[in-house]
Amino acid sequence: MSSSSLKQVWPEPAEMTAEQMALAALRHEIDEIDDALLDLFRKRLSLASCVGQAKDAPTGPHTKLRPDREQAVMARMLTRAAPEDAEAVEALWREIVGWGLNRQGRLQVQVWAPTDPTRAYDGARLRFGRAAELKLVRDPQAALRFAADGHGVAVLGLNTDDAWWTALVREWSSLSVFDGFGGDIPTSLAVAKIDPAALPKGRRVVVSAGGDAGLGSSARRWGLATHHGWSLSLTDAALERGEIEGCVGAIG
Numbered sequence: 001m002s003s004s005s006l007k008q009v010w011p012e013p014a015e016m017t018a019e020q021m022a023l024a025a026l027r028h029e030i031d032e033i034d035d036a037l038l039d040l041f042r043k044r045l046s047l048a049s050c051v052g053q054a055k056d057a058p059t060g061p062h063t064k065l066r067p068d069r070e071q072a073v074m075a076r077m078l079t080r081a082a083p084e085d086a087e088a089v090e091a092l093w094r095e096i097v098g099w100g101l102n103r104q105g106r107l108q109v110q111v112w113a114p115t116d117p118t119r120a121y122d123g124a125r126l127r128f129g130r131a132a133e134l135k136l137v138r139d140p141q142a143a144l145r146f147a148a149d150g151h152g153v154a155v156l157g158l159n160t161d162d163a164w165w166t167a168l169v170r171e172w173s174s175l176s177v178f179d180g181f182g183g184d185i186p187t188s189l190a191v192a193k194i195d196p197a198a199l200p201k202g203r204r205v206v207v208s209a210g211g212d213a214g215l216g217s218s219a220r221r222w223g224l225a226t227h228h229g230w231s232l233s234l235t236d237a238a239l240e241r242g243e244i245e246g247c248v249g250a251i252g
């Protein structure tokens, strides 16, 4: 079907009621805004593609995903948005940024969450947008391998019998936790080969085998999971990935 055949067909102005004319005028304004949005969206996509090439800087083979930049983009938009629009703006910009990243290569996300797969899957879909390819998988270690090989992101459930996160410290030191889904205290975590400099600002994720892992007494701390003396927690303490043993990322 040609685009011209999709045009709204109105009666001749002389035959239109006042209500029809008002409606037509409003829809015309919406069409103009849609045209402007589409132009801007195309410009933004093409800039994201250029950024992708600029990012091939010699910092190592990390994924193109830059959680710190995405956090800054989202925070800026949410500061500017009217409070009643915040939810819509957040969802829209997640999509926009997701398609920006897509211009640099399709993001693949493997989701493993046996207890509540829908929650983890929905969290990942909202976070990475329609542009990402999401797949439910059966083996958390295989998903970690997939991420460590630089193929994409693993979203892994917590509070399961499998304490996959204990291996983040030694076996998977190239991987970082960079987001969490399921609420303020997350029930699943996103893990990928993220440039440590590009982790989001905010709460750090710590894996420790007993003790406070040097977190300091004044730092707030939230427990996420435990396993045979190991604990996974969030903290306000200002740690860097790999700075002390046990800091495995940040989730903002």
Ligand SMILES: O=C(O)C(=O)C[C@]1(C(=O)O)C=C[C@@H](O)C=C1
Residues within 6 Å of the ligand: 048, 051, 052, 055, 064, 065, 066, 067, 069, 070, 073, 096, 097, 098, 099, 100, 101
């Ligand atoms: O700023 C970047 O590094 C980009 O690639 C652009 C962009 C965006 O569309 O805003 C896309 C993906 C990144 O994860 C962060 C931001």
